[in-house]
Amino acid sequence: MNTNGVISFLRSVSTFTPDPFPIANDARMIAPFWADIDTRKGGTVWYRETTDDSLLDRATDEIKSYFPRFLRFRASWVFIATW
Numbered sequence: 001m002n003t004n005g006v007i008s009f010l011r012s013v014s015t016f017t018p019d020p021f022p023i024a025n026d027a028r029m030i031a032p033f034w035a036d037i038d039t040r041k042g043g044t045v046w047y048r049e050t051t052d053d054s055l056l057d058r059a060t061d062e063i064k065s066y067f068p069r070f071l072r073f074r075a076s077w078v079f080i081a082t083w
Helices: 053-066
Strands: 007-009 028-030 047-048 078-082
Touching: 053 078
Parallel strands: none
Antiparallel strands: 007 028, 047 078
């Protein structure tokens, strides 16, 4: 989790101002909330991974609903983040 609202993989993303995609150096991230924020002064972010069957079923159904080409998709774990 980064202070700018993105979930990055392999390395952190420290800039507060959102840059246009693609990000330099092939940064790998999910950007559910990509904004010009600085959370160092307060606020809380909760996150967890789960393999709970009911949540996996829900995630699988939602992906298949929004991305009909992925009918064979099956979630094996879910990452949940709350700001």
